Amino acid sequence: QVQLQESGPGLVKPSETLSLTCTVSGYSITSGYYWGWIRQPPGKGLEWIGSLSHSGTTYYIPSLKSRVTISGVTSKNQFSLKLSSVTAADTAVYYCARADCSTTTCYNDYWGQGTLVTVSS
């Protein structure tokens, strides 16, 4: 059974860098699929942040591209999210998820439980 678990600081100061790690069990991130991050501000909807393919290619939402880096740590079967220059608008529950993608579609079939990151001084 595929499982994902987010970890990282729950509080980040404004202008600093948010760093989260997703640990995957039950499947190797280099064997297939895409591995991504999705966030949900309190009381609001879902927003895709970006994804990492099993071959190492990254895809980011254009509105965050200048601040986002997603990378993999294959030896630990983990992938990470770094979001720089954070503001209060980046406060959200951050989910990591596996995505099954083809030419015209990409859906998230396994999700982590989510971790709340608050941006505040």
Next chain:
Amino acid sequence: QAVLTQPPSVSGAPGQRVTISCAGSSSNIGAGYDIHWYLQLPGTAPKLLIYGNTNRPSGVPDRFSGSKSGTSASLAITGLQAEDEADYYCQSYDNSLSAWVFGGGTKLTVL
């Protein structure tokens, strides 16, 4: 403002049928990209409900069904149950934004 438009809320009595709409445009649903639906219970992660417009993952009851036509899609739930009370989100790809996008979400209340 979400790219995919969903009604903020829908409601129905136990046993009834409800539908949740997801309106898009020629740069997402109308461009041929598939629609997927997720269910989110309070305080939990979203769960995949429908993928590829009409397909149910293993374990999802056949009370849930999806459809797509033109620039919009719908999720139908028949035989409504109290446990169906949750937030529902549609998702697709938008080629003008070059991003995977979600609808704003619909809160289903079982009366």
